[in-house]
Amino acid sequence: MQNQAHKLYGELGALARFVDQAMKAISAACPQIMSSSAQLPAAASHLSDLSKMTEEGTLEVMRLTEMIQDNHGSIAKELSGIVEVLRAMDCATLAGRLGNVTSVLAQDGKCLTEIMTALSFQDLVAQRVKKLVAILDEVQAKLMELIVVFGLQESCEATRDAGTAGYLLKQLEESKTTAMKQKVADDILAQFGFK
Amino acid sequence: MPADPNMKILVVDDMVTMRRIVKNILKQLGFANVEEAENGQEALQKLRADTYGFIVSDWNMPVMTGIDMLRAIRADEKLKTTPVLMVTAEAQQSNLVEAVKAGVSNYIVKPFTAETLQEKIAKIFK
Numbered sequence: 001m002q003n004q005a006h007k008l009y010g011e012l013g014a015l016a017r018f019v020d021q022a023m024k025a026i027s028a029a030c031p032q033i034m035s036s037s038a039q040l041p042a043a044a045s046h047l048s049d050l051s052k053m054t055e056e057g058t059l060e061v062m063r064l065t066e067m068i069q070d071n072h073g074s075i076a077k078e079l080s081g082i083v084e085v086l087r088a089m090d091c092a093t094l095a096g097r098l099g100n101v102t103s104v105l106a107q108d109g110k111c112l113t114e115i116m117t118a119l120s121f122q123d124l125v126a127q128r129v130k131k132l133v134a135i136l137d138e139v140q141a142k143l144m145e146l147i148v149v150f151g152l153q154e155s156c157e158a159t160r161d162a163g164t165a166g167y168l169l170k171q172l173e174e175s176k177t178t179a180m181k182q183k184v185a186d187d188i189l190a191q192f193g194f195k
Numbered sequence: 196m197p198a199d200p201n202m203k204i205l206v207v208d209d210m211v212t213m214r215r216i217v218k219n220i221l222k223q224l225g226f227a228n229v230e231e232a233e234n235g236q237e238a239l240q241k242l243r244a245d246t247y248g249f250i251v252s253d254w255n256m257p258v259m260t261g262i263d264m265l266r267a268i269r270a271d272e273k274l275k276t277t278p279v280l281m282v283t284a285e286a287q288q289s290n291l292v293e294a295v296k297a298g299v300s301n302y303i304v305k306p307f308t309a310e311t312l313q314e315k316i317a318k319i320f321k
Binding site: 117 | 208210211212213215216219220223255284305306307308309
């Protein structure tokens, strides 16, 4: 009986030491956990911005492609009319040459359609970004749980911006307000005599 | 019976870029009467208010997904025979099986070409 109690105390002691070590290990990881937790929403926001930027670029390429497609349509119509007139005037050679131009336009039309379909990459990128943002949200929620459960918040408040990730995110954040538009650059250059 | 070039087509996708791509290809294929909806719910409202000959829909959409919209269409007496072409990045076999069970008319995996869309339309309306 005494032996069993002794063994039990021994095991309880080992368990207490293990819990103590685990707590120390978590405390040591505290700055990284706090820092990562604080940075995840910003990282998610940058990912969403990325999606928005690709969408804007894609829409502009689409606008220009559609404009060229419409112009091609008008030119093809005009050419067809001219070919008819030339044929009526017995100018078969000229009509034939214009017919060749029409063929080239049709080939271009196919390329333009391929450009449009290739732009579907934006949709695929946006879907993956959405999934990544959802994962980041979940990871952040789990980290927050860890912080609350182990009461890490007060002990590591000062270490929020630590690490390379923090530095890179800071740079990304700054680029939102400091990124220069060409017109601004030209205005500044103009002040120094560049034309 | 080949597809009627004058039929009204509804393109359903939450991404504006994708709607524009599908609309553009349809225009090149001779279908100029194309309308858009951002999700399944908006599409159902439009489908119930007007007559459409063909629906091209994405799978993943907020509010109401493409597969839920498809089930609603097949359960609706007025809409149940309208052909639905699913255009999606969900290339998993289980998704395709689910779509077939729900009554999809055909299925295109993104990214796709104009030829693929043309071929699928031809198969649906043959």
